[in-house]
Amino acid sequence: MAKVPESKKTIATIPIVPIRAKIVMSNILFVVLAFYFLSAYVTQAYPNRFIQGLPIALEFVYKDLFPPNWGYTNKVLSSLVETWNIALLATTLAAIFALPLSFLASSNINKNAVLYQFIRFFLNIIRTIPELILAVVLIAFIGLGALAGVGALFIFSLGILAKLISETIEAIDPNPLEAIRATGGNVIQVIWYGVMPQLLPHYTSYSLYVLEINVRASVVLGFVGAGGIGLILKHQLALFNFANVSTIVLMTFFAVTIIDFISNRVRERLV
Amino acid sequence: MIEFRNVSLTYPNGHQGLKNVNVKINPGEFIVVVGLSGAGKSTFIRSINQLVKPTDGELIIDGKNTLKYKERELKEMRKNIGMIFQNYNLVNRMSVLRNVLTGRLGHTSTIRSLFGLFSQEDKELAMNSLSRVNISEKAYTRADQLSGGQQQRVSIARALTQQPKYILADEPVASLDPPTSHIVMKDLKRINREDGITTIINLHFIDMAMEYADRIIGMRAGEIVFDGPVSTVTEKTFEQIYGRPIKEDDLRGSDDE
Numbered sequence: 001m002a003k004v005p006e007s008k009k010t011i012a013t014i015p016i017v018p019i020r021a022k023i024v025m026s027n028i029l030f031v032v033l034a035f036y037f038l039s040a041y042v043t044q045a046y047p048n049r050f051i052q053g054l055p056i057a058l059e060f061v062y063k064d065l066f067p068p069n070w071g072y073t074n075k076v077l078s079s080l081v082e083t084w085n086i087a088l089l090a091t092t093l094a095a096i097f098a099l100p101l102s103f104l105a106s107s108n109i110n111k112n113a114v115l116y117q118f119i120r121f122f123l124n125i126i127r128t129i130p131e132l133i134l135a136v137v138l139i140a141f142i143g144l145g146a147l148a149g150v151g152a153l154f155i156f157s158l159g160i161l162a163k164l165i166s167e168t169i170e171a172i173d174p175n176p177l178e179a180i181r182a183t184g185g186n187v188i189q190v191i192w193y194g195v196m197p198q199l200l201p202h203y204t205s206y207s208l209y210v211l212e213i214n215v216r217a218s219v220v221l222g223f224v225g226a227g228g229i230g231l232i233l234k235h236q237l238a239l240f241n242f243a244n245v246s247t248i249v250l251m252t253f254f255a256v257t258i259i260d261f262i263s264n265r266v267r268e269r270l271v
Numbered sequence: 272m273i274e275f276r277n278v279s280l281t282y283p284n285g286h287q288g289l290k291n292v293n294v295k296i297n298p299g300e301f302i303v304v305v306g307l308s309g310a311g312k313s314t315f316i317r318s319i320n321q322l323v324k325p326t327d328g329e330l331i332i333d334g335k336n337t338l339k340y341k342e343r344e345l346k347e348m349r350k351n352i353g354m355i356f357q358n359y360n361l362v363n364r365m366s367v368l369r370n371v372l373t374g375r376l377g378h379t380s381t382i383r384s385l386f387g388l389f390s391q392e393d394k395e396l397a398m399n400s401l402s403r404v405n406i407s408e409k410a411y412t413r414a415d416q417l418s419g420g421q422q423q424r425v426s427i428a429r430a431l432t433q434q435p436k437y438i439l440a441d442e443p444v445a446s447l448d449p450p451t452s453h454i455v456m457k458d459l460k461r462i463n464r465e466d467g468i469t470t471i472i473n474l475h476f477i478d479m480a481m482e483y484a485d486r487i488i489g490m491r492a493g494e495i496v497f498d499g500p501v502s503t504v505t506e507k508t509f510e511q512i513y514g515r516p517i518k519e520d521d522l523r524g525s526d527d528e
Contacts, residue, residue: 184377
């Protein structure tokens with residue numbers, strides 16, 4: 001082992017990574033690190049602040065949150081059902097509307113470059129609007145309540161789903177499509193018999209995934225008045241009714257976990 | 272009848288797939304197109320149903336210049352041309368029967384096909400096609416559960432179900448082992464004889480071309496360098512077409528192994 005330096009004396013060692021690439025990569029690494037330090041400094045995210053705050057947080061948990069008010073269960077349950085319904089309705093509508101949009105946003109199906117770019121642009125715009133903003137705007141239009149939540153999540157999930165589905169369509173095996181085109185099938189027949197069978201498991205899986213996201217998102221949307229569990233959570237917090245708050249938090253946690261678990265199991269079996 | 276008149280095809284990248292091709296294909300013929308890979312065999316065959324579109328010349332099918340066709344006429348023409356691919360090109364997640372029924376899509380309205388409402392005759396036709404290639408017992412199996420040879424026979428059944436006037440086959444046995452290759456070629460030959468369907472097949476195996484073809488067309492660098500009945504073809508002819516001596520790889524081997 002100690003004799004290794006011998007070989008080092010022989011002229012240039014052969015680098016695995018070229019020197020230039022090494023310099024470029026280290027520079028990138030330094031820039032990225034600099035960004036981390038900058039963001040930690042700006043947000044004052046210093047670890048000691050967490051340690052200082054920990055006793056206060058613990059006291060809050062065992063003095064205020066504990067014990068949960070189980071008498072409040074029924075009210076929480078009906079709000080949870082509303083949250084679920086908001087998510088289910090928004091996801092289903094989005095899944096239906098995302099499908100034709102996805103075909104228009106796939107370059108291998110939609111050969112009209114102008115329309116393709118327009119649809120892509122439209123979907124990008126939709127995706128850049130946070131669901132909270134959508135909810136606030138919709139509440140202004142149709143008033144407080146679950147319907148605004150459904151609308152906000154519908155638009156939000158439409159953007160995600162169309163993006164995911166159109167990318168899957170673009171990665172599809174083109175050979176069966178060619179075969180169906182060669183039998184004299186039109187575009188719709190090529191889509192229905194060539195693309196859909198390949199797409200279906202992915203489509204279902206993405207829709208379930210978006211349903212999971214929407215259940216969680218609709219909890220947040222309640223905070224701005226778009227119905228569901230978030231609405232009562234906000235009220236109880238405002239009233240400092242922490243026993244009720246902890247009932248809400250616990251039950252929401254279980255509901256979301258169960259939904260995620262079932263959805264994950266189904267998705268595993270699909271693809 | 273299919274007739275190429277001064278047909279040329281230049282790909283967008285500048286590569287010339289076909290150079291001034293002139294050839295007549297008569298009804299009922301069983302033609303094998305041979306040549307090295309890249310010689311333009313595939314381009315030649317795909318020009319006929321315009322999966323690739325020639326850039327020059329006239330391609331006359333049944334008396335009409337198909338290169339002038341609009342989308343609607345093109346689909347009408349494709350209904351009459353069955354195609355078989357090297358990689359079978361079945362829809363993997365669909366049953367064999369559904370795959371074969373896609374051969375009827377050209378004859379089925381969009382609405383009916385969206386709901387899978389194929390007519391009773393179409394279903395009978397599909398089952399009949401499957402039994403003609405001896406695979407009807409697999410009708411309800413998913414296509415991706417079949418072996419390569421079985422999948423290729425399903426794709427022949429799909430082409431048959433179109434009730435085509437012409438069948439094109441682009442390297443139909445290149446992905447198969449020798450015994451299976453012979454089964455597939457025999458199926459194609461039998462259908463050609465029984466139904467009188469004009470059949471044009473790309474192959475690069477010399478022995479198979481000699482065994483099954485009525486007429487051989489040789490291609491090199493996008494040009495037809497040989498065209499004649501199989502009786503006039505010798506090993507010399509192939510050496511001329513390939514531009515080099517014959518090698519072991521150019522032979523598929525006989526089917527009695």
